[in-house]
Amino acid sequence: MKNEAFIEILDGILENPYIGIIMVDTLGIITKVNKTYSVLLGLKEENIMNKHILEVTPHSRLPEVLRTREVHLADHWLVNGHDTIVFRMPLYKDGKLIGAMGQSLVLGAAGLKILSKKLKELERELTVYKNVVSSIYSSKYSFDSIVGEDVNLRNVKSIAQRASNTGSTVLIMGESGTGKELFANAIHQASPRADRPFVRVNCAALPDNLLESELFGYEEGAFTGARKGGKPGKFEIANHGAIFLDEIGDMPLAMQAKLLIVLQEREVERVGGTKPIRVDVQVIAATNRNLEDMMKMGKFREDLYYRLNVVTLNVPSLRERSQDIYLLINYLLAKLSQRLHTQVEKVSEEALRLLCSYDWPGNVRELENLLERAINLADSNQDSCLSPEYFPSILGLVVQPSLSIEPVGIERVDNLREAVERMEEEVIQRVLQQTHNNKAQTAKILGLNKSVLYRKLRKYKLYL
Structure with missing residues (x-):
């Protein structure tokens, strides 16, 4: 009884005088068409069946549905001069694609006008929702x-x-x-x-x-x-x-x-x-x-x-690209000061040496977090310059070189790479002397892999 009831319902849908239905298999061959759609096309059913959909309706988008497996909802479509609202969808059986179906809702001029108005309202609402989704799920960095x-x-x-x-x-x-x-x-x-x-x-x-x-x-x-x-x-x-x-x-x-x-x-x-x-x-x-x-x-x-x-x-670690520390400090200092609404504009000579000597196990994220903490501490003291005291978590953890350089702030530093390399060379040389030229211990103190240390030794010709 259930199957008979289902077949009756299906027959009722197929014979609905306001809905034209056409079905194709995975090759685009027409397997089913109802009387309403035949009338729309001005053709007899026997002249439609078993032909490719594009032979009957050259502009049909059912081949696109077969290719993309996407559902097309409520397209305004002209069928043989008749205004219709078309719904297209892929057809599946046991999870496998078996074809596609198009349904054309046939309306009079008044009905089409009312439906078109409602669809436009829905489209405006959908645009609002899309914008909300876009704002939530969007990339934030370039x-x-x-x-x-x-x-x-x-x-x-x-x-x-x-x-x-x-x-x-x-x-x-x-x-x-x-x-x-x-x-x-x-x-x-x-x-x-x-x-x-x-x-x-x-x-x-x-x-x-x-x-x-x-x-x-x-x-x-x-x-x-x-x-x-x-x-x-x-x-x-x-x-x-x-x-x-x-x-x-x-x-x-x-x-x-x-x-x-x-x-x-x-x-x-x-x-x-x-x-x-x-x-x-x-x-x-x-x-x-x-x-x-x-x-x-x-x-x-x-x-x-x-x-x-x-x-x-x-992605290389920060200790593998230590010459970028200067650039990152300048970039992050400007960004954080603006976000935190502070007047902290520069880093002292001593603090800069401290930051450049640290091995940064937490990489750029750790550098940004420590700078933000330091900016907050300095701002609470109405200080515009970051000194070593504002980095208490790393004080005493690093070997600091005695190299005189200009403080770094938002302004550009001339010969930046040369200054960094000069500082890096002196730090490595001092630690080598303290460890009596023990490469393994030197690498451990500096937080470097042995291969990285040896590469830098060759770079600076440090054969102590």
């Missing part, structure tokens, strides 16, 4: 926000700029605080997808049981407490834009397997859902972990690693 003249950093920026044009998957690796999120934002902002959503997901911050529904969404009734009507996941929200999977190394193995399928098929399936949803997103992932070591330990899937590792960016 490549200009990445400050530094180090050759390795410049190379990484160059690779990232090329990746922004191609839309390829990007894997950003580097220590915590090096600016991986800056690069992700900049890639999206420089890409053709810049006006589409940029959605960030912190894989380490979400509990395992919530990560799947957060990424892929869920249907109504999928679990206790599921929102009525369901909820789109981050991949759906990021459609035609970019998704930034931060801390990808902390993603559970079970979720890694599901993410791999999404990257391969470019489809997501909501929790509790049965239909795959096509998504077109640029995937940008970042981690401060060594994924190759994790693969050896069985903590990260090898197939996912190679799927993510299309374009790789290795």
